[in-house]
Amino acid sequence: MPNKVKGSTILVTGGAGFIGSYVIEQLLPLQPKKIIIIDNFIRGTKENMKSFFNNPVIEFNQGDMRDTALLEKCIAGTDYVFHMAALRINACAANPRDGFDVMLKSTFEVAELCVKHKVKKVIYSSSASVYGLAQHFPTPETDNPYNNQTFYGAAKMWGEQLFRSYKFMYGLDYVALRYFNAYGPRMDTDGKYTEVMIKWLDCIRDGRNPLIYGDGSTTMDFVYVKDIANANIAALQADVTDEAFNIGNCEETSLKQLLGVLLKVNDSTLEPEFREENSINPVSRRLADVSKAEKLLDFKPSVSLEQGMRELTAWYFEKIKIATN
Ligand SMILES: NC(=O)c1ccc[n+]([C@@H]2O[C@H](COP(=O)([O-])OP(=O)(O)OC[C@H]3O[C@@H](n4cnc5c(N)ncnc54)[C@H](O)[C@@H]3O)[C@@H](O)[C@H]2O)c1
Structure with a gap:
């Protein structure tokens, strides 16, 4: 499989966070031209980025995704976007209006700007929260999301559906990854x-x-963070689009x-x-x-x-x- 990362410019929203920092560490050996990070440090830290912060390939933007002008500056000229910035489930419950602005409105702007700037593919961090209490165990991606009771799970499902509609309307390629714990x-x-x-x-x-x-x-x-990062890289590299995948340890x-x-x-x-x-x-x-991810992403x-x-x-x-x- 060709290495799509090599020579590419890649944006990681929330790249100073837990999972985003591991995704960046796994992208670097694949020789990207540039990795752009946008993070407002609401949860992420400079400490998380210490292995790569001074790498010349990295462009770090400390700022808020809700700043659409900054978001556009980060997206213009990028080939691929890992959209990982989000509020945690408790933060969404404590303040749904912030949840709306970050999880829904900013994700909408990401989709709009990716179409405008002809981004080749978006890897969207979704969550097993979309299922609420699932109907089947092990849970396949075809389980329905109607048991979800959280704002966070609703926002993640909306994000998946948003990207799905942008694929249908504008041809924007995307993959959604539903991480478990x-x-x-x-x-x-x-x-x-x-x-x-x-x-x-x-x-x-x-x-x-x-x-x-x-x-x-x-x-x-419980799924180990490096396995989640692997799944993200595989989702970018694979010729797969318009799909959601469970990412767990089984x-x-x-x-x-x-x-x-x-x-x-x-x-x-x-x-x-x-x-x-x-x-x-x-x-x-x-x-x-995770049999679907095993089959289509080799995860x-x-x-x-x-x-x-x-x-x-x-x-x-x-x-x-x-x-x-
Ligand atoms: N950790 C999990 O168990 C888990 C499970 C399922 C899904 N996810 C999803 O995976 C993604 C990454 O999760 P994580 O565990 O690394 O979380 P995290 O909180 O460590 O990372 C998210 C990053 O986004 C940044 N951020 C939040 N709001 C922002 C804004 N308005 N502007 C700019 N940056 C902003 C935070 O500072 C943080 O660094 C998220 O989308 C999360 O919802 C995580």
């Missing part, structure tokens, strides 16, 4: 489910028994099992303590069917939960050490 070094340490891993790591470090609210039976499909892991893995990789003999659940999670299960998750948790632990303990020194 992303984790790994640089992840958000106070996100909706990620904070539980971090709280448990704090307990392990301090020798306190980790707490589980409820019976720990809620399941997720392992259904309960919170109780997750804690077991964290304790194991840390050689800890601590026991979980169970507490009454204080909120009801309407999404009690997640498990991806295969390669990092086991145990290996990923080792890397997460090493990163987090190093981060705390630096912060406390």
Whole structure:
């Protein structure tokens, strides 16, 4: 397959963020002409970009996607766009108007400007949130989105449909990737489910028994961030358009099992303590069917939960050490 990245100019919106920074690290060896980043640092950091920030191929724009003139400056002349900038699910719930401006309006401007400037393809970061509590496990892409109850999931589905309509109306090529539960070094340490891993790591470090609210039976499909970045590169390189793909690890892991893995990789003999659940999670299960991505993108998750948790632990303990020194 020809290397489409070589000699290309690529925009990564949200490139200072968790997943975006890994996508950039995987693009660089493929010899792009230029990588343009736009990020307002609402969540992303310069620290996430430290391996490439001074690379001459990188053009970093600290700014807001809602600034349409800046967005146009970033899109004009680009061949490919990874559209990753977004608010987190909790931030959308806390302030739907901001959610609207960032997730819907700015995504609309991205689509408009990509048509105007003849961008060859957009890789859109969608989410397993589009399913809400899915109908089938493992969940194929054909499951419907009507069980979703979140603004965030609604916005992601709208984004997918927007790009679909722009393909139909204007021929704009795109691929949407529905990530399941992303984790790994640089992840958000106070996100909706990620904070539980971090709280448990704090307990392990301090020798306190980790707490589980409820019976720990809620399941997720934890997918390592480098596997997600691989899927993004594959989505750009493959001759595939107008498709949405699940990107997961294909392992259904309960919170109780997750804690077991964290304790194991840390050689800890601590026991979980169970507490009454204080909120009801309407999404009690997640498990991806990635056979479509396997077939059309040659995607295969390669990092086991145990290996990923080792890397997460090493990163987090190093981060705390630096912060406390
Ligand atoms: N992390 C996950 O588990 C997960 C799961 C499913 C989908 N996704 C999606 O993947 C993408 C990347 O997620 P992530 O985990 O790297 O999140 P992240 O928050 O680390 O990265 C998003 C980046 O976008 C930037 N940003 C937000 N609003 C902006 C704005 N108005 N202008 C400019 N920059 C802005 C943030 O500063 C951040 O650096 C997002 O679209 C997210 O919705 C993530």
